[in-house]
Amino acid sequence: VTINDKFPLKDNGFSNTIKNFDKPRHRWYYFKEGFSPSLVEFAIKKVDVKSNDLILDPFNGSGTVTLVGAENRINSIGIEVNPFASFLSKAKIGNVSLRSVLKEESLVIKNVKVNNLYSPLLNFSTFSKTSQNVKWLFNRNVLNPFHTAFTYTKQIRNIDVRNLFRLSLIGAALDNCNALRDGKCLKYRNGWEELKFGKNSFLESFTNRLSIIKEDIKESKVDGSKIEIINGDSRQILNDKIKQKFKLCITSPPYLNSFDYTDVYRPELFLGNFIRSQAELLSLRKKTLRSHAAVSSKNLGKIDFGVLYAKSIEQIVKQKETTWQRKIPIMIQSYFEDMSIMFENLKSNAEKDAQLWLVVSNSAYNDVELPVDLILADIGCKKGWKLEEIGVLRYLHKRGTKYSPDINCLRESVVIFRA
Numbered sequence: 001v002t003i004n005d006k007f008p009l010k011d012n013g014f015s016n017t018i019k020n021f022d023k024p025r026h027r028w029y030y031f032k033e034g035f036s037p038s039l040v041e042f043a044i045k046k047v048d049v050k051s052n053d054l055i056l057d058p059f060n061g062s063g064t065v066t067l068v069g070a071e072n073r074i075n076s077i078g079i080e081v082n083p084f085a086s087f088l089s090k091a092k093i094g095n096v097s098l099r100s101v102l103k104e105e106s107l108v109i110k111n112v113k114v115n116n117l118y119s120p121l122l123n124f125s126t127f128s129k130t131s132q133n134v135k136w137l138f139n140r141n142v143l144n145p146f147h148t149a150f151t152y153t154k155q156i157r158n159i160d161v162r163n164l165f166r167l168s169l170i171g172a173a174l175d176n177c178n179a180l181r182d183g184k185c186l187k188y189r190n191g192w193e194e195l196k197f198g199k200n201s202f203l204e205s206f207t208n209r210l211s212i213i214k215e216d217i218k219e220s221k222v223d224g225s226k227i228e229i230i231n232g233d234s235r236q237i238l239n240d241k242i243k244q245k246f247k248l249c250i251t252s253p254p255y256l257n258s259f260d261y262t263d264v265y266r267p268e269l270f271l272g273n274f275i276r277s278q279a280e281l282l283s284l285r286k287k288t289l290r291s292h293a294a295v296s297s298k299n300l301g302k303i304d305f306g307v308l309y310a311k312s313i314e315q316i317v318k319q320k321e322t323t324w325q326r327k328i329p330i331m332i333q334s335y336f337e338d339m340s341i342m343f344e345n346l347k348s349n350a351e352k353d354a355q356l357w358l359v360v361s362n363s364a365y366n367d368v369e370l371p372v373d374l375i376l377a378d379i380g381c382k383k384g385w386k387l388e389e390i391g392v393l394r395y396l397h398k399r400g401t402k403y404s405p406d407i408n409c410l411r412e413s414v415v416i417f418r419a
């Protein structure tokens, strides 16, 4: 196997969103797990994708691939299980006039100033202050103005315009949330009780967000007509063939790091009314790729993931002392089972000279490094893909935990296959 340590994109921020902050539309919502549009543009050139070819991203996240597709007028399909992320991708490719945004902006603000609807999230879980909660995500005078404005957006007829407003409102609510996203969880801000987020700070964030959007829609035109964004489980959707075979599939499946996106994006899912109860959240979690600890040991299949997998798992199994550690081998097996299914389904949807680019990161459990990229290379080849190379994107530092030491060199890479 060729691990290319001199990959041209190494150490340039291609595997993350650092480079998105100044990119029109890409910067509308911070999605920490996203990759850079420059990576997608690089792959498009390398694979020589033409506008009638198809680019596919079965883990479309915040829609980087579909937005690059829309910017370059290339047929693209993005599949994403999380309805908030799917909504975000759609919002970014909407073509709207500045005039329609200006017209609605003043109406939304006027509405919040005059009316005060009660949010259905008041008293729900940790969303607001109750007699039981010692900490709460939103102050009432953030939740209520949010709900008032969000309700008003139902009157905006043009879906693309409505999406922009809803996105700015959700973003503004999160700017005024007492907690911040921190890796796998939400962490309360230092001195959060003193911050006193309220209606005024919420409206200020909303107008700030909308001004960035207004600036961008003036400058950057996109063509959403060649883009399809499907909200659902890609393991199933790709089982039935999609409308056209792809020339390039470029994607970043959830990393095998126990990160549960449904939990981390829980505020957005409830605020945007994508999810209405804990039961719905649980059912969404079940549709996600099994890369997190909420996996079950039931129905595990046959293990056939190659020698590297067998060696690493042998070391990891030795260390299973705590409940969490006992879950790790199950999670790892489930992840590779799901990825095997993906390789098979992708193969049947690929053109004969197609390429598959998978952005992944290795993981570490205690001090055992799991070479996810190499194991995926083994599995992909078993499923009929030919490995081109593993391009190193960077080496990551992993903070130690109670159970594991710091690790300085976890490889993040792009595994490139040919059909």
Ligand SMILES: C[S@@+](CC[C@H](N)C(=O)[O-])C[C@H]1O[C@@H](n2cnc3c(N)ncnc32)[C@H](O)[C@@H]1O
Residues within 6 Å of the ligand: 031, 033, 034, 035, 036, 058, 059, 060, 061, 062, 063, 064, 065, 079, 080, 081, 082, 085, 232, 233, 234, 235, 251, 252, 253, 254, 255, 261, 287, 288, 289
């Ligand atoms: C690493 S993120 C992708 C980020 C994306 N490249 C971007 O630039 O925004 C992985 C995404 O896979 C999604 N996902 C997890 N399981 C899925 C499934 N079964 N089908 C489709 N998407 C899934 C997660 O919700 C998450 O948004």
